[in-house]
Amino acid sequence: MFDRFALAIERAWFQPPKLLLLLLPLEWLFAGLTALRRSAYRKGWFASGHPGVPVVVVGNISVGGTGKTPVVIGIVRALADRGLRVAVVSRGYGGSGRGVIPVSADSDYREVGDEALLIAQSTPARVVVAKDRFAAAKHAAKQGVDVIVSDDGLQHYALDRDVEVVTSDAKTGFGNGHLLPVGPLREPRRRLATVDFFLLRGGEDPHSGTAYKALQFRRLSDGETRSTSAPGFGPDVHAVAAIAQPQRFFNSLRNLGLTPVEHRFVDHREYQVGDFDALSDLPIVMTAKDAVKCPEELEVDAWILDMEIEFPEGFVDQLVDRSGLAAKSTGQIGEDRK
Numbered sequence: 001m002f003d004r005f006a007l008a009i010e011r012a013w014f015q016p017p018k019l020l021l022l023l024l025p026l027e028w029l030f031a032g033l034t035a036l037r038r039s040a041y042r043k044g045w046f047a048s049g050h051p052g053v054p055v056v057v058v059g060n061i062s063v064g065g066t067g068k069t070p071v072v073i074g075i076v077r078a079l080a081d082r083g084l085r086v087a088v089v090s091r092g093y094g095g096s097g098r099g100v101i102p103v104s105a106d107s108d109y110r111e112v113g114d115e116a117l118l119i120a121q122s123t124p125a126r127v128v129v130a131k132d133r134f135a136a137a138k139h140a141a142k143q144g145v146d147v148i149v150s151d152d153g154l155q156h157y158a159l160d161r162d163v164e165v166v167t168s169d170a171k172t173g174f175g176n177g178h179l180l181p182v183g184p185l186r187e188p189r190r191r192l193a194t195v196d197f198f199l200l201r202g203g204e205d206p207h208s209g210t211a212y213k214a215l216q217f218r219r220l221s222d223g224e225t226r227s228t229s230a231p232g233f234g235p236d237v238h239a240v241a242a243i244a245q246p247q248r249f250f251n252s253l254r255n256l257g258l259t260p261v262e263h264r265f266v267d268h269r270e271y272q273v274g275d276f277d278a279l280s281d282l283p284i285v286m287t288a289k290d291a292v293k294c295p296e297e298l299e300v301d302a303w304i305l306d307m308e309i310e311f312p313e314g315f316v317d318q319l320v321d322r323s324g325l326a327a328k329s330t331g332q333i334g335e336d337r338k
Contacts, residue, residue: 059154064244092129
């Protein structure tokens, strides 16, 4: 019941507001509190701190579905390719852990969060989660890293930052343009004028557009990989997605010649074996973020579609320069991951 309600609210945010306009007083209250909070940090009324190494914040001004986690993974890989030691700090959304928790590839997503675990499994970064991102950043800085990437920390002003990268989606944009709870915005769109980089998933502008390349299919049970052009199954598959704005994933499968039966779940859903009981008649395809949440005892023919982000030309060069990392960088190895 809750999942259906949450999905309905998400869909409503990306349509004309209609009945949601009844919540306008709450939107005005949220806008006022948001502006007051940011002003309090700028004026020093609320304490903030810097960990002593460059901090790159990757976030968005809207709720979910902007490709933030793939951007974080792409940035980490690009910086690591240049010989830089990278840490990622995250809130660990959905995780039950308390305090500062280092994340490894075999951590439990129920403790550290699905996105933090995915980043730990997909990159060479040291990953640290904590509700207090400044505390996480201080811990990471003590590990001798060159740069810290903050995952989804744009509004976490207690952590001072050197560079801000904002992500958005070319198709869904900023929904109905309203702030929470009437729309999906966490901050007004004028906030974009203050950030260093704006990346638009699926955008065609050469300076901001990002694209996603399908790399391979990887079997959930044993890690076997197969080519996207000849996976050995299909075209009919079940496609499951517990991510924000899953339609891009479903469309990616269609672009690869598959015919997915779509199964949408609320973002960050903890999968149960029963979720797959009725899906045994066809191969199942999911995202890497979905895979980290699947029960170990799952006995179905499930495959992960591994994707890789392609940044605008020169983006990583500019990011390194603006972060003050040029002197430590060893070159442009795989700079745009193309």
